[in-house]
Amino acid sequence: MAARATRLTPRGLGLLGGGVGLLVLGVLAGVTALVQVGALLLLTVGVSTALLVLTARHHARGGLTLTRRILPHPVEEGSAATVEVELLATRSGRTAPRVDRLTIAERASRELSDGGPLRARVRRSRERLRLDYPITPVRRGRWPVGPVQLSREDLFGVAHWSGPVGEPALVAVRPAISRLALSSSALASDVDRAALGARSPAADDTSLRDYRSGDDLRRVHWRSSARRGQLVVRQDERSGRRPATVVLDLPQHGPTGEWSIRVAASVAVGLAEAGHHVRLLGGDVLGVVPDHHRAGTGTAAAESLLDQTVDLSMPHSPGQRLSWLATAVDTLHADGGGAELVFAVVGELEPGVLASLARTGEVTHGWAMVRTSETGEAVASPDAQRTAERLRRAGWTVCLVRPGEDVATCWQRLLTADDRVVVAR
CATH class of the missing domain: 2.60.40.10 (Immunoglobulins)
Known part of the structure; x- marks a missing residue:
């Protein structure tokens, strides 16, 4: 001054x-x-x-x-x-x-x-x-x-x-976000009907997760607790849509990172406005929100998610980038319990972190946008292809996206992907 x-x-x-x-x-x-x-x-x-x-x-x-x-x-x-x-x-x-x-x-x-x-x-x-x-x-x-x-x-x-x-x-x-349409029938399979807010056809519309300090003991599922050897509680989803997590992998390249933040923020806000309890994991501002402390839904939740993205920064080294992503994936495994929807925006991943992220597909359905490169090049590198293929084999819905593309276009490509890796045009 x-x-x-x-x-x-x-x-x-x-x-x-x-x-x-x-x-x-x-x-x-x-x-x-x-x-x-x-x-x-x-x-x-x-x-x-x-x-x-x-x-x-x-x-x-x-x-x-x-x-x-x-x-x-x-x-x-x-x-x-x-x-x-x-x-x-x-x-x-x-x-x-x-x-x-x-x-x-x-x-x-x-x-x-x-x-x-x-x-x-x-x-x-x-x-x-x-x-x-x-x-x-x-x-x-x-x-x-x-x-x-x-x-x-x-x-x-x-x-x-x-x-x-x-x-x-x-x-x-x-970040500037795009308004994304979440009503596509591409998400309306029996496995993930709750992505659209539909009731599960099963009579028991609940899921189980590990007991955490502060949980109501009346929600403990004693039969499953005895079988697993640890306390688990019922996570009732009758009152709304399934919770969702958006995993963000930030690259060192600034413009690509800013574009990735816009994509992740657009997806998170769209899910929150559609009625899902959403958290955003990734970067140095991890914003870990346990399942029972998730933000609400609607406009207030969208505002909170956008506030979280304001202070995100790009990693200074490849090691820092992988460390941030590994922390996000570990948090996802610890708090998810298979009851949530998972959306990921990632780049080329090394085998260890990739294997950990891919395992999420064993307990819930995931959607992933895999960047073709870290610098905005249109041609997908072999590592990007390998990342996308590994996630697809683990049960994820995957598409390749080119940094800088229109966010709504990338979203529609993801929704229309089937069992193939859809390549960015």
Whole structure:
């Protein structure tokens, strides 16, 4: 943050120099009028500067109340928002210092405008100053705006004060998502009818999972617990659709990673809005949400999932990438219990993590989009083909996708995949 500073303007420096010169000349020449004019100039500079310093100190000690609003917030990348900054003079006694003579400005991160200029509108009154400017974020993340920079000159223009007021704020930018259709009959098999919210045809519409601290003991399934040698509880699905997990594998390549986040976020939001309890696993912001603590459904759940994606970052090394994915898959195995739907957005996987992820297909049906490469190339590498084939053999529905493709197109390709690995065109 820049320091507050008071300095003389060129006019002030000229008056100061002229005043000193006239004062010295008047004393040496014995001309009283020159001494008086010189003293008047010096007094003007001194008093003006002192009054400006006092005003600045009043501002710094709480004489101004700053309010900043970002509407809407959080904002989606590529969408417009408005930053509103309001300065209100705080009354001291019966009067409040005037703020209509202040010059106001604010810096915003270049990610909020793609490096272009920001055009602001300023509205003034004696005790209130308001600054409005539009932003259009071009990158997901949290980007700073502020602090507010104020400046002011005295009435005679001999001194200038400038400095920051208030604290900077961070604008949360969510990924741009696509609205996906989840009503395709491609998901309506007897095995996964619940993906569309349909009731299972079985008389007992429940599933079992391991007991966790805090579970109601009345939900313990004692017969299965005795058979397994550990407590398990019933997970009733009559009241809604099956829970779902979206597994996200982030690559080192930034543009491919951002595209993967958009795909995963679009799928997660679509499932939440369709009535599923959804969690997103992957990256450094794992967001582990146990089954019995999953977020709700609908708009509120979608908002929560999008908030989770704001702080995701790309891995710095292949080892870190695999570590994040392995943690996500381990969490999936520990908390899933076969009762949930699994959707994955992954790249080329090494055998160990691939085998662990593929095992999910033994207990539930999974859908996977496998990136053709980590850098957006159209031709699928042998490792990408191997990853897709291994998941397909384990019971997953798989399609190859090209980074940068339209998300809705990739989704439709996944829904229309059968027992083949559908290749990106």
